[in-house]
Amino acid sequence: MGSEGVDVRFRHTQGDVGPFKFTGSTNVQSLKDKLLSEWPKDGPLQAETPSSAADIRLILSGKFLESNVSVDDLQRMMGEMDPDTIITLHTIVRPFTPSKAYGKGSEKDVKPGCGCSIQ
Numbered sequence: 001m002g003s004e005g006v007d008v009r010f011r012h013t014q015g016d017v018g019p020f021k022f023t024g025s026t027n028v029q030s031l032k033d034k035l036l037s038e039w040p041k042d043g044p045l046q047a048e049t050p051s052s053a054a055d056i057r058l059i060l061s062g063k064f065l066e067s068n069v070s071v072d073d074l075q076r077m078m079g080e081m082d083p084d085t086i087i088t089l090h091t092i093v094r095p096f097t098p099s100k101a102y103g104k105g106s107e108k109d110v111k112p113g114c115g116c117s118i119q
Helices: 028-038 044-048 071-078
Strands: 005-010 013-020 056-060 086-093
Touching: 005 028, 005 071, 013 028, 013 044, 028 056, 056 071, 071 086
Parallel strands: 005 086
Antiparallel strands: 005 013, 056 086
């Protein structure tokens, strides 16, 4: 599997990126790195630009993919495929989480959840 390369497309709610050709040994971390480098600088996807590859989550068949999973593993997960099949990975960008509390208080006062305040 994957000897000639596999086409992978990244599908976000705001549009698609790719497809790009990858070898079977390429892992999910490398897919995220490629997606980050090819992320559109304009258009609807610009509003959700990830700041790093760690902000990107890839999903196949309803499961979040771990960074060490290879493209060959993805093909096995999908079962028998036509050689011209494009693997579509759903893409989520993690929202920015502030590292410090807004307003007064120390970092130890930061609680998980929204960093917003309504006044």
